[in-house]
Amino acid sequence: MSQATIDRFAFGAVLLLAWQAASAWAGPESISSPILVLHQLYRWLIDGVLASNAGYTVLAAILGFVIGGLPGLVLPFLLRKHPFVTAVIDPFILVGYGLPKVAFIPLFIIWFGIGIWSKVALVASVSFFLVFFSTMEGVRSVDPRLLRMAKVAGASEAQLLRTVVWPSALPFVFQAVQVTLPLSIGGAAIAELISSNRGLGYLVQFSAANFEITGALAAVTALAAIVAVTNIGIDRLHNRLLAWRQVHATAIKRGSQP
Amino acid sequence: MKSDGKPLLDVRNLGKRFHEQGKDSDRWVVEGMSFALYEGEFVTLIGPSGSGKSTLLNMIAQIDIPSKGEIHFRGDVINDPDRSRPSPGCDGRIGYVMQDDNLLPWRNLRANVEYPLAIQGRLDQEARRRVDELIEAVGLRGFENYYPHQLSGGMRKRASIIRTLAYDPPVILMDEPFGALDAESRLHIQSDLVSLWQRGEKTILFVTHDINEAIALGDRTITLTKSPASVRGEHIIDIPRPRALDSIVTAPQFPGLFSRIRAQV
Numbered sequence: 001m002s003q004a005t006i007d008r009f010a011f012g013a014v015l016l017l018a019w020q021a022a023s024a025w026a027g028p029e030s031i032s033s034p035i036l037v038l039h040q041l042y043r044w045l046i047d048g049v050l051a052s053n054a055g056y057t058v059l060a061a062i063l064g065f066v067i068g069g070l071p072g073l074v075l076p077f078l079l080r081k082h083p084f085v086t087a088v089i090d091p092f093i094l095v096g097y098g099l100p101k102v103a104f105i106p107l108f109i110i111w112f113g114i115g116i117w118s119k120v121a122l123v124a125s126v127s128f129f130l131v132f133f134s135t136m137e138g139v140r141s142v143d144p145r146l147l148r149m150a151k152v153a154g155a156s157e158a159q160l161l162r163t164v165v166w167p168s169a170l171p172f173v174f175q176a177v178q179v180t181l182p183l184s185i186g187g188a189a190i191a192e193l194i195s196s197n198r199g200l201g202y203l204v205q206f207s208a209a210n211f212e213i214t215g216a217l218a219a220v221t222a223l224a225a226i227v228a229v230t231n232i233g234i235d236r237l238h239n240r241l242l243a244w245r246q247v248h249a250t251a252i253k254r255g256s257q258p
Numbered sequence: 259m260k261s262d263g264k265p266l267l268d269v270r271n272l273g274k275r276f277h278e279q280g281k282d283s284d285r286w287v288v289e290g291m292s293f294a295l296y297e298g299e300f301v302t303l304i305g306p307s308g309s310g311k312s313t314l315l316n317m318i319a320q321i322d323i324p325s326k327g328e329i330h331f332r333g334d335v336i337n338d339p340d341r342s343r344p345s346p347g348c349d350g351r352i353g354y355v356m357q358d359d360n361l362l363p364w365r366n367l368r369a370n371v372e373y374p375l376a377i378q379g380r381l382d383q384e385a386r387r388r389v390d391e392l393i394e395a396v397g398l399r400g401f402e403n404y405y406p407h408q409l410s411g412g413m414r415k416r417a418s419i420i421r422t423l424a425y426d427p428p429v430i431l432m433d434e435p436f437g438a439l440d441a442e443s444r445l446h447i448q449s450d451l452v453s454l455w456q457r458g459e460k461t462i463l464f465v466t467h468d469i470n471e472a473i474a475l476g477d478r479t480i481t482l483t484k485s486p487a488s489v490r491g492e493h494i495i496d497i498p499r500p501r502a503l504d505s506i507v508t509a510p511q512f513p514g515l516f517s518r519i520r521a522q523v
Contacts, residue, residue, distance in 0.1 A: 149360040152319055152347035153374035153425070163377070167364045244364045244405050 032214040040218040049203075054222055057199040060116050060188040064123020065181060072131030073173065076139040077161055097129040101187075105194050119191040119199070123184045130183070131176045138172025139165060171245065174238050181234060182227045189223055200226075264333065265294035266461050267318070267429055272327035273486075274313050287313050289486035291327070295429065295461050300452075302472035303465045304523055305482030305490075311465045314487065315431045318463070319354045320344040331429070350378055353427035355435045359418035361406040367417050368393070368402040374425040385424070392420040396450050412443030416450065423454055432464045436471070448475060449503050456499075469519050473497070474506040479515075481522040491522045 016034045023033030044050035079086045101122055108118040142165050150164050192201025200219045207215030272291040275284040287310040295301055305311050316322040318329055320337050323344055329337040336348050347354065361370045371389050375381040393399055396416040406414055415435065422430055436444045452475060455462055466472050472479045473495055481490045497509045506512060 143360075145356065145358055145360050146362060148321060148346070149354075149356065150373075150377070152321065152352075152354045153377050154347050154350050155377045159377055163373070164362065167362070 028214075029211075030213065032217050036214045037218045037221055040214050041222065044218065044222075050222060053198055053200050053203050053219075054226060056116070057185065057188050057192065057201065057223070058226060060119035060191070060199065061123055061181075061184040063116070064120040064188065065127045065184040067120060068124030068127030069131040069176075069180060072128040072176075073135050075132060076136040076169075077165065079136075080139055080161075080165065081157065093129065093132065097133060101125045102190060105191055108191070109195055114195045114197075119188045119196070122191045123187045126187050127180050127184055130180045131173075134172050134176035134179070135169060138169030141172070142168040171242060174234075174242065178231075178234050178238075181230055185223065185227055185230065263296070265330075266297045266299075266332060267295040267463075268330040269293050269314075269318070270328045270330065272314070272317065272329065273325050274310070274317060274322065275325045286325075286486035288317075288324075288488070290488045293480055293489050293492075295463060297428075297461055298459050300455055300462045300464065300475060300477045302476035302479045303463060303482065304467060304469060304472045304479060304519065305465075305487060306484055306523060307467055309482050309485055310487035311482065312433055315354065315433050315463070315465060318429075319346060319352050319431055320348050321346050321354075347427075350374070350425055351427055351429065353422035353425070353430040355419055355422050355430065355432045357434050357437060359406070359411075359414040361414055361417060361421075363406050366403050366405055367398060367409065367413075370406065370417055371421045371424055374421060378425060380425065389420075389424050392424055392454075395454060396420055396447075410443075412439055412447055415439060415443075415447055419447075419451060419454070423458065423460070426458075429461045429463070432462060434465055434467065436466075445504055451475070452499075452501075452503070469516055469523065470506060472519065473512065473515050474501065474503050479519060481519060491518075493519055 019031075020033050020035065023031050023036075028036055041050065044053075104125065105118070105122055108121040112118040112121050146164050146168070147160060150160055155163065189199065189201035189204070192199035193205045196202040196205075200223050203219035204216045207213075207219060270292050273286060273289040275286045275289075278285050291314065303311060303314075313322065317324050317337060320341075321344060323341050324337060324339055326339055328335050331348065331351060336351075337344070361367075362373065365373065368389065369376075371393065372381055372386070375385045375389070393402060396419070398413060398416055398420075401409060401413065406417075409417070419435065436447060439447065448471070454460075464472075464475055466475075476495050479493045479495060481493070482488065483490045493515060495511075495515060497506070497511050497515075501509070507516075
């Protein structure tokens with residue numbers, strides 16, 4: 001274990017201790033305590049409440065991420081050879097990006113009902129724009145000299161996309177995933193806060209409405225844990241797929257860059 | 259000299275104009291350019307900077323379409339102003355080594371050298387063996403699995419040259435490929451290039467702005483005029499091969515060639 005990891009654990013422990021101390025001082029009914037929260041999470045785990053609600057939120061997040069993110073990922077590659085179309089739709093996408101999607105939650109509920117699809121719609125509307133912009137930037141940043149080299153070597157448009165444009169854009173796509181996936185989970189929970197009868201967001205809302213601080217904090221803790229696990233997963237995938245950059249970064253750190 | 263018989267590549271009255279921004283007039287970058295390359299020749303092309311040398315190579319490589327004139331390859335027109343869509347590299351017949359090495363950073367050295375072969379669907383057992391040979395010939399053995407950023411500038415340059423040689427195009431264009439290298443690796447890689455050329459019966463058109471390099475490498479040197487570029491003169495480099503590239507200036511023919519070329523650049 002590295003020194004940084006040990007220090008992080010120590011820092012986390014200090015925060016938890018401070019919280020526990022504050023709870024003992026102010027009374028657990030107003031700010032709860034880490035032990036109470038853990039206890040609550042354990043109870044939810046045993047009776048299946050945690051699994052079913054967390055599963056619901058994660059499902060909404062993943063569905064929305066895929067439904068919104070996939071077109072956001074594919075579109076920039078299709079638009080690459082059509083600068084005119086890109087120029088026409090660019091301002092519309094910019095406006096779409098800027099719109100506060102949360103304001104659409106009531107409309108999504110009217111259109112898609114209070115079930116999972118209104119949450120999916122919110123997550124999809126957030127994911128699309130984030131993934132689109134990042135991927136677009138990646139596609140635009142391809143080195144034209146590499147493209148020229150590949151064309152002279154005889155590459156068709158499909159081969160160019162696969163062997164030059166896609167690998168150049170991949171770091172940008174990853175950045176998009178890194179930002180969007182945690183936001184998707186948060187987005188799904190936010191949609192549940194407003195109207196739902198399931199999900200971690202619903203648990204927060206329901207507990208808070210009954211002044212159960214511990215319950216609300218336990219649901220928030222579960223959300224935080226899911227986001228953390230997701231981030232670790234993305235990091236692992238990142239290191240594997242972009243190994244060539246990893247080596248690059250280490251080389252620079254060592255100062256052995258030619 | 260192999261100037262008897264039909265030329266391999268024939269550039270006839272070639273011209274290229276670009277629209278000048280903010281003006282109604284067009285500017286000719288290349289105009290009335292005619293010369294021929296014969297099978298197996300190493301021709302160096304020298305001209306003042308900004309004289310449209312890269313534009314010329316881009317037209318031969320079919321990255322650009324000429325505004326007038328024609329380019330013939332083995333008697334067939336491969337590029338003229340009527341071309342609606344250029345096919346860069348002319349179906350693998352014309353290789354192009356550019357100023358930058360343009361290695362793909364996410365592919366290791368070997369995969370970079372194999373790239374054109376893979377794209378053209380020709381990466382078979384024999385092609386792989388050829389790649390091995392070339393890697394060996396330029397002293398890159400043991401570095402096959404290195405990524406471009408882990409290699410020195412000279413090594414990357416070598417890799418980019420053998421990448422083009424590996425798929426065996428009959429004509430190779432080179433646009434000041436050694437400009438960014440230090441003197442030592444430059445000399446090294448020049449002699450590598452000459453030995454690769456001698457075993458492969460390639461035809462090379464090599465653009466440079468260095469008169470010594472033009473004399474050291476070429477069978478023939480073509481000088482260009484200032485913009486718009488056209489052929490100003492041709493000089494047969496009658497220094498016998500093998501040449502000592504590091505002491506080319508001591509060849510008895512050198513002073514005369516140098517001053518004649520110098521006068522035209």
